[in-house]
Amino acid sequence: MTHTEKGTQTVGSPDARGGTAAALTRARTDSPRPREWKTRFGPSGIHLFDRTAGLNVLLDEVTVESTRWSRAPRQVSVALTNRCDLACAHCYAPKSRDTLHFDTVTGWLNEFDTNGTLGVGFGGGEPTLYPRFTELCQHAACETRLSVSFTTHGHGIDRKMADGLRGSVHFIRVSMDGVKDTYESIRRRSFAILVEQLKVIQGISQFGVNVVVNKRTVGELDEVAEVAADSGAAELLLLPQEQTHRVSAVGAATMRELQRWVDGYDGSLKLCINEAHAAGFPTCDPLVAEHGLRAYAHIDATGTIKPTSYHATGVAVGEGGVLEALELLARDMREDRP
Numbered sequence: 001m002t003h004t005e006k007g008t009q010t011v012g013s014p015d016a017r018g019g020t021a022a023a024l025t026r027a028r029t030d031s032p033r034p035r036e037w038k039t040r041f042g043p044s045g046i047h048l049f050d051r052t053a054g055l056n057v058l059l060d061e062v063t064v065e066s067t068r069w070s071r072a073p074r075q076v077s078v079a080l081t082n083r084c085d086l087a088c089a090h091c092y093a094p095k096s097r098d099t100l101h102f103d104t105v106t107g108w109l110n111e112f113d114t115n116g117t118l119g120v121g122f123g124g125g126e127p128t129l130y131p132r133f134t135e136l137c138q139h140a141a142c143e144t145r146l147s148v149s150f151t152t153h154g155h156g157i158d159r160k161m162a163d164g165l166r167g168s169v170h171f172i173r174v175s176m177d178g179v180k181d182t183y184e185s186i187r188r189r190s191f192a193i194l195v196e197q198l199k200v201i202q203g204i205s206q207f208g209v210n211v212v213v214n215k216r217t218v219g220e221l222d223e224v225a226e227v228a229a230d231s232g233a234a235e236l237l238l239l240p241q242e243q244t245h246r247v248s249a250v251g252a253a254t255m256r257e258l259q260r261w262v263d264g265y266d267g268s269l270k271l272c273i274n275e276a277h278a279a280g281f282p283t284c285d286p287l288v289a290e291h292g293l294r295a296y297a298h299i300d301a302t303g304t305i306k307p308t309s310y311h312a313t314g315v316a317v318g319e320g321g322v323l324e325a326l327e328l329l330a331r332d333m334r335e336d337r338p
């Protein structure tokens with residue numbers, strides 16, 4: 001699976017403001033828990049975020065001076081390790097054993113947190129193979145106000161890890177490319193065991209299912225969505241296949257089939273799609289003014305910060321920290337930053 005929190009867009013929600021207002025009403029009536037709002041300032045206004053409820057409120061009638069905009073990206077992903085025990089053909093993670101140092105990652109998280117980042121997504125490789133993975137999630141949840149998520153193939157989470165992660169992770173993304181034989185031919189793991197694993201994962205936090213969309217999986221989206229919904233998933237993230245040295249990028253015919261499927265979907269899952277392929281889909285993006293490195297950045301397992309995990313090059317994060325590297329990257333990309 002593409003282990004990244006690469007920018008995604010919600011599909012099929014034409015009115016984002018209406019969605020926000022409805023969520024806020026529910027929050028007031030359903031939850032006795034005091035809100036823990038984190039505040040972010042940007043070109044779209046003041047953004048309030050509650051990581052436990054996953055609740056976003058955008059005060060877009062407020063104009064924030066550019067000198068007060070939060071300096072860090074809204075969302076970051078960190079590839080903790082390139083190690084993985086699977087060998088999917090569509091995988092673009094480098095086949096190396098690069099792994100980030102624990103103290104380095106926690107230092108970056110603190111810097112992101114204090115400069116306005118709202119969430120971190122851990123990936124790889126397979127992040128559950130990271131030697132101190134549970135401890136890292138606990139640290140992120142306790143020592144920062146970041147929302148913590150990770151993307152996983154799901155087969156390495158046992159009861160002990162699940163117990164350790166519960167309360168320290170706010171969302172989990174589980175890879176499921178097709179069902180049954182299709183899944184097993186891609187992942188070389190039992191589909192029945194994956195479905196069992198979803199029960200373990202559901203006991204940790206809210207979760208969603210990621211599906212790499214290609215010629216083989218596009219015809220199984222109904223079944224994928226059904227299994228995901230029956231297992232308690234909240235979201236289905238559609239990831240049109242990218243080219244690797246073993247597979248070609250998704251074709252136009254498959255994209256048309258995907259579009260037809262999205263148009264006809266009337267199930268309960270929230271649909272999201274990788275931002276790079278969102279054109280032509282009925283997406284909503286209330287933070288449209290906050291794009292590029294203001295919205296998202298990725299750090300790979302060698303410690304290089306990039307605009308996305310698909311980019312081959314970026315800027316190595318040095319002793320000056322992530323913001324310094326981000327500024328250099330923005331300069332390379334000719335992004336304006338106040």
Ligand code: SF4
Nearest residue numbers: 001084086088091125
């Ligand atoms: S499970 Fe492993 S091999 Fe498959 S896509 Fe994810 S990182 Fe790559």
